[in-house]
Every structure is written in structure tokens, then in C-alpha cells.
Amino acid sequence: MECPRAAPPARGGSLRALDWLNFFIADFQTGFGPFVAVYLTSVGWSQGAIGWVLSIGTITAMASQVPAGALVDAVANKRIVAAAAVASIGVSALLIAGWPALLPIIGATALHAASSAVLGLSVAAISLSLVQREAFGERLGRNARYMAVGNALAAGLMGACGYAISDRAVFILTALFAGAALAAVSLLRTRQFHPPACRARKSKTPAPPALRNLLKDRRLVIFCGCVGLFQFANAAMLPVAAGQVTEHAGTAATLLIAGGMIGPQLVTALLAPQAGLAAQRWGRRPVLLLGFGALPVRSILFATVGDPHLFLLIQLLDGIGAAVFGVLLPLVVADITGGSGRYTLALGVVGLAVGSGATLSTGVAGMVADWLGGSAAFLVLAAIGSCAMVLAGTLMPETKAPSGGAELHRLVPIEER
Amino acid sequence: MGLPLDRIKNGAGQGLQALSESRLPLLGVAVVVTACAILGVAIPQAMPGQKSNEPAAAADNAPFGQVPRDTLSPLIGKKIRSISGADIGQVAGVLVDTASEPRAVIVRYGGFLGIGVRTVAVDWQSLRVPAAGTGDVMLADLGPQQLASAPKYRPDARSIAVVIPPGTGANSPNLGYGQ
Numbered sequence: 001m002e003c004p005r006a007a008p009p010a011r012g013g014s015l016r017a018l019d020w021l022n023f024f025i026a027d028f029q030t031g032f033g034p035f036v037a038v039y040l041t042s043v044g045w046s047q048g049a050i051g052w053v054l055s056i057g058t059i060t061a062m063a064s065q066v067p068a069g070a071l072v073d074a075v076a077n078k079r080i081v082a083a084a085a086v087a088s089i090g091v092s093a094l095l096i097a098g099w100p101a102l103l104p105i106i107g108a109t110a111l112h113a114a115s116s117a118v119l120g121l122s123v124a125a126i127s128l129s130l131v132q133r134e135a136f137g138e139r140l141g142r143n144a145r146y147m148a149v150g151n152a153l154a155a156g157l158m159g160a161c162g163y164a165i166s167d168r169a170v171f172i173l174t175a176l177f178a179g180a181a182l183a184a185v186s187l188l189r190t191r192q193f194h195p196p197a198c199r200a201r202k203s204k205t206p207a208p209p210a211l212r213n214l215l216k217d218r219r220l221v222i223f224c225g226c227v228g229l230f231q232f233a234n235a236a237m238l239p240v241a242a243g244q245v246t247e248h249a250g251t252a253a254t255l256l257i258a259g260g261m262i263g264p265q266l267v268t269a270l271l272a273p274q275a276g277l278a279a280q281r282w283g284r285r286p287v288l289l290l291g292f293g294a295l296p297v298r299s300i301l302f303a304t305v306g307d308p309h310l311f312l313l314i315q316l317l318d319g320i321g322a323a324v325f326g327v328l329l330p331l332v333v334a335d336i337t338g339g340s341g342r343y344t345l346a347l348g349v350v351g352l353a354v355g356s357g358a359t360l361s362t363g364v365a366g367m368v369a370d371w372l373g374g375s376a377a378f379l380v381l382a383a384i385g386s387c388a389m390v391l392a393g394t395l396m397p398e399t400k401a402p403s404g405g406a407e408l409h410r411l412v413p414i415e416e417r
Numbered sequence: 418m419g420l421p422l423d424r425i426k427n428g429a430g431q432g433l434q435a436l437s438e439s440r441l442p443l444l445g446v447a448v449v450v451t452a453c454a455i456l457g458v459a460i461p462q463a464m465p466g467q468k469s470n471e472p473a474a475a476a477d478n479a480p481f482g483q484v485p486r487d488t489l490s491p492l493i494g495k496k497i498r499s500i501s502g503a504d505i506g507q508v509a510g511v512l513v514d515t516a517s518e519p520r521a522v523i524v525r526y527g528g529f530l531g532i533g534v535r536t537v538a539v540d541w542q543s544l545r546v547p548a549a550g551t552g553d554v555m556l557a558d559l560g561p562q563q564l565a566s567a568p569k570y571r572p573d574a575r576s577i578a579v580v581i582p583p584g585t586g587a588n589s590p591n592l593g594y595g596q
Contacts, residue, residue: 030530033530033531034528034530034531034532034534035530035531036531037531037534038507038525038528038530038531038534041493041494041507041509041525042494042496042507043494044491044493044494045493045494046493046510047509047510047523060449063448063449064449067448067449077424080424080425110449114449155529155530158530159529159530162530238532239532239533241533242528242529242532242533243528243533243534243535245533246526246527246528246533246534246535246565247535247565247566248565249565250562250565251561251562253527253528253533253565254527254528254529257528257529257532257533258529258530261529261530261532370569370571
């Protein structure tokens, strides 16, 4: 078989299907999270039981990151994996809506957590296989744009649904979005995924490096530290700030918080493709530092600004961080491991670091806010965010391949059997 | 429809084969399943009251008390409205004192889609059950602004701040608060 020098670009249909897949994924994922606690309270659960269920979700999510990475790498047909994950999430939404007893909810939470891990990784792998390496940053930016629009729309829709109909109806809506996502997956054409790499007939393909070898890659370890610290600083900021808005802003609080959640998504939708393009043109590090820099600024503003009505404006900075984080995380990991057959395994390891950071964030910020007040919590988060920036600025190397080497580092696509 | 059946079968077969060949995801799945199993057994033990208790007096042939259903309603999870109809929050828990009297309800309120929700304690006597047939809510002798300035409910604190109905001082004998 003749080796093509460059893989043919994917036809528009698959790329559009990928756009809509990202959109619908963001839609159905909006219903999960803190809203589950509101729903379970309204069906009579005690706060202790709700706390248990949320903890199980967190633990399952973190424990599934690396195994999901290995799984998605091992299966050649990423479409099937993505479809199975979406279907599982739809099932878990229906379980939550229809059967709010202890074991079904624990099962649904664990199922959702594990499936979300698998889904995110398979979408990243599918995106990588649909475009040229040089266009991957832009593709990720487009993914992030569609996710941001999906988040914004779903937040508004589900908030209205929960208010006007019932909390349970939100999970029915979630299941409907999952169905739409399945339709989008079915429109991805596997024929358009890159053809198998041409391998030298005589040499055997070298075995992909094992997990231990991955962890020996200094760039990956440092990047894990950077994104883990970033999420440590970032994850608790919105909940703590929103709690302060509820406390101080009176009747406008709910609308302010809604605006503070939707506004950053619109900023991300605007900026994400630009972040991808900039990462390709100027390199990953400048964009990373810019995105990481927005975080301590936002945190200090939260600590010092007293008027809760400015919450919405300050939250717009969240959009910058989210755009950079959402685009650069899969991009840098692809730089480091793309083509080795261990892309999603590496993504899983990074995902574990991110999840750990998020868990630490809510724990630490909650404690500091309780005993020292909200401003102290924000200052602590600002300090941690600055550490992330320093780490990225000093130890994190530039991972973008020099343009001359673009052909050499071209991804080795997964073989379709 | 989108996915042809044989491709699904191929994909599933590959997935199972990959799982069986690679130890890592299998180990991960085993860990997750074991953890869920352990938690699934441990949690019901840790949470009394989820099981129905057998009445201890069954052997005495003592009659069970009967209460008309429409005079009862579950408390936890019930929405709270102010007398004027404004949304206050939802009941998340009840605090009882050593005299077996309910003293306060724990109320979760505010936020959007669960973000920014606050938890405060509200005095039991500010709650009213509405007249029969007027809906599945509790009425509270409070305005939503009162919750906003209340300190957060902290289960571990030595003293719990409780929101009281307006117009009654904390030293009112009816409410039973010390100074």
C-alpha cells in the first residue's frame, strides 16, 4: 500500500459532528455536579447521605482516570467507546430522576464519574485523529468553543427548567441531551480517521512505553504539577464567591450567580480558538502563562472587592483561564506523547492530577473560609495560583515541535481493523 | 441508524480483548468495583433510619397508632415559602434538643444550579404548616432577607446561630434562648 505523505484532511461532516458532540456533551454534563445535592435534598435525603454520594463520585472519578486512559488507548474504535460512555451517562441521569434510592443513586454517580472520564478521553483521541497535528490546537479551540456555548445554554435552560417545572425534570432534560450526543457520535465517519501509519515492513513496531516510562518523562510530570496547582487554585473560587453573593447580594443573588456562570462561558467561546491559534503560532508557554496569570488576578479581586454586584465582571476572567486550560491541556499532552499510542493514558494521568487539585481546592478553601473568612480563602487561592504560574514559567519547557520537525512528529494514527 | 451492528460487535470484541490483554484497566475496574461494593455495604450500616424498624411491641398484640395520611407530610426536602409567597429555601435537616423538642430546621437556600447555596439554621417556631390543600410547602414567618445576613450553619460549632421570627427578641421567653 502506498504511504501517503500527509494524511488527507477529514471531510466537513465529521468535523461538524465533532462540534455538535462537544456541544451536547457540555449540555448534559451541566446537570451533574452540585445540582445533584439540591435534587437529592428535595426528595428527602439527609445531608450526610448526600455527602457520601458526592464523595463516592469524586473518588470514582479520580480512580477511573488512569484506567480509562489505558482503556481508550487499547480500543481501536474510539467511536464505540464514546457512544458507550454517552449512553451510560444517559442511563445514570434516568436513574437519578426515576429511582432516588440509596444504591441506585450510588451506582448512577459512580457510573457517571467513570463514564465521564472515558468520554473526555475518547473525544480528545477522536479530535487528534481527525486533524493534522499542526491544526490540533485550533481544533481543540473549536471543541472548547462548542462546549462553552453548550454550557451556557444548558445552564440557562436547566436553571429555568428546575425553577419552572421541577428539579427532577432537569435530569430528564439531561437524558435527552445524551440522546442528541449519541446522534452526533453516529455521524462521525470512521472512514475519515487517518489511515494506518505505514510501518517499515521489516521492523516490528516498538511497544508503546508503559505507565512507568510515561511518568519518567519530566515534561509530563511538571505539566501535571502545573495543571494540578492551577485547579487547586481555581476549582473552589466560583463556589466560595457565589456563596458570598448569596450572603450579601439580596434578591438579585440568583441572577448574579447565573450571570457569573454563563458570562465566562461566553468569554471562553470567544477566546478558545484564538488560544489554539496563538499556541500554534507563538508556542504553548506564552499562552499558558497568560491563562495562568488571570487566576491570581481574579482571586485577589474577589478578596478585595466588597460589592457583590461586581461578581459577574470579575468572573469574566474565569473565561480566560478556562479557554487556555481547556485548549492547552490536551494540546501539550499531545505534544509530549502523541503518536506513541499512549496519548489517552497520559491524559488520564494528567486528569488525575487535575482531579486531585480540584478536591484539595474545595477542601482547603472551605476550611479557610469557615475559620478565617472568605477574603483569607481567596488570598490563599491566589498564592496557590501564583505557584502554578511560577512553576509554568520556570520549569515547564516549550512542548511545541519546531516547525521543521512537524513531519517527523506526525501522529501515528490508530489502526482501524 | 448510525452504528451498524457488526461494527458494534467488532468494537465490543476489540474492547473486551484489549481489556483482557492489558492488566491495567482490568485492575482499575476491579478496584472501582471493589470500592463500590465495600461502600455499598458500609453505608447502610452507618445510616440508621433508612431501614424500617420492626415494632418491639408486636408480641404484646398492642394496636398500632393510626394517623390520617392527609395530616402528615415529610419534613426533609420540603420547600419553604414566606407568608407573602416568596421562595425561602428547602428544609435539609432538623435539630432537636435534650427535651425531645425540635428547636431548629436546617435550611438550604440560594444559589443557581447548586452553586452558591448557603445553609443556615432557622428557629422551629417560625415555621407554619399551611392549611390543608394549599400545597406541599412550609410557610415561614420570615423574609428572605433575614436568611441572607444569618451566619452559616456550622454543625461543629459550640453555639449554633438560629434565625428567629422578626419582631421577637432573642430573649423572648417563648423561644427559650439563653443570653
